[in-house]
Amino acid sequence: MNKVIEIRECSAAYGENAVLHKVSLTVEQGELVVIIGPSGCGKTTLLKMINGIVTPSEGEVIVNGEALAECNLVALRRQIGYAVQGAKLFPHMTVRDNICYVPGLEKKMTTEEKQHLVKRMLEMVQLPVQLSSRFPRQLSGGQQQRVGIARAMAANARILLMDEPFGAVDEITRKGLQEELLSLQEKTGVTIVFITHDIDEAFKLGSRILIMKEGCIWQEGTAKDLMESPRDAFVRKLLNR
Ligand SMILES: Nc1ncnc2c1ncn2[C@@H]1O[C@H](COP(=O)(O)OP(=O)(O)O)[C@@H](O)[C@H]1O
Ligand SMILES: [Mg+2]
Numbered sequence: 195m196n197k198v199i200e201i202r203e204c205s206a207a208y209g210e211n212a213v214l215h216k217v218s219l220t221v222e223q224g225e226l227v228v229i230i231g232p233s234g235c236g237k238t239t240l241l242k243m244i245n246g247i248v249t250p251s252e253g254e255v256i257v258n259g260e261a262l263a264e265c266n267l268v269a270l271r272r273q274i275g276y277a278v279q280g281a282k283l284f285p286h287m288t289v290r291d292n293i294c295y296v297p298g299l300e301k302k303m304t305t306e307e308k309q310h311l312v313k314r315m316l317e318m319v320q321l322p323v324q325l326s327s328r329f330p331r332q333l334s335g336g337q338q339q340r341v342g343i344a345r346a347m348a349a350n351a352r353i354l355l356m357d358e359p360f361g362a363v364d365e366i367t368r369k370g371l372q373e374e375l376l377s378l379q380e381k382t383g384v385t386i387v388f389i390t391h392d393i394d395e396a397f398k399l400g401s402r403i404l405i406m407k408e409g410c411i412w413q414e415g416t417a418k419d420l421m422e423s424p425r426d427a428f429v430r431k432l433l434n435r
Pocket of ligand 2: 237238239357
């Protein structure tokens with residue numbers, strides 16, 4: 195198997211506040227790893243270490259065989275799609291330009307290629323193509339969220355990092371997006387690390403689930419592993435058992 199992400203005994207802190215304690219994690223090509231755990235346990239911090247937004251205070255992060263401490267982070271981030279709750283679209287760019295931003299950095303795209311990509315991506319996230327000329331402020335929160343997902347997926351990245359990306363959308367759309375994500379992953383073999391606080395979503399998406407507690411990976415396994423042998427009462431509570 196091909197290791198795409200390796201986190202080796204990494205700790206992280208914000209000033210005096212230590213938030214990750216010697217966390218290790220290996221993700222293979224094509225896995226969909228879901229991270230779940232209570233608010234504040236360090237999920238977002240762990241994800242941000244993978245694209246170098248957070249630098250570990252000790253330990254090493256290796257992506258596609260390259261140590262982050264030694265690689266060009268700008269080039270690396272182009273291979274990594276990043277979708278966060280709240281979307282964070284570029285406010286001064288239309289939906290079309292937001293979606294085409296990263297692929298446009300890779301190669302010069304014709305207007306036709308852009309239109310085709312935008313149409314395909316908007317269909318995937320179930321938005322009408324007419325929205326493509328709007329600016330983010332002219333969209334609802336849920337629509338912005340879906341454009342953010344479309345943008346992350348359009349990057350044709352080998353790795354997708356998703357931080358509660360479906361948190362702000364309604365239940366029906368959320369189910370649809372989960373299906374789309376699974377089918378995208380099946381088609382492209384993209385490696386995904388996905389944070390959620392919804393156990394049903396974790397079970398539906400995750401080929402492997404990591405349960406975090408207080409800056410540590412407390413238990414990991416398939417949904418079946420976790421249901422059959424939860425480590426303790428903390429895990430049982432998280433699983434609603
Ligand atoms: N930029 C920051 N500065 C200081 N503390 C932070 C910052 N970001 C997160 N924290 C703290 O680090 C801990 C872990 O946060 P985070 O990784 O966002 O957790 P989660 O995503 O699991 O809710 C929390 O206690 C949070 O308050
Ligand atoms: Mg978070």
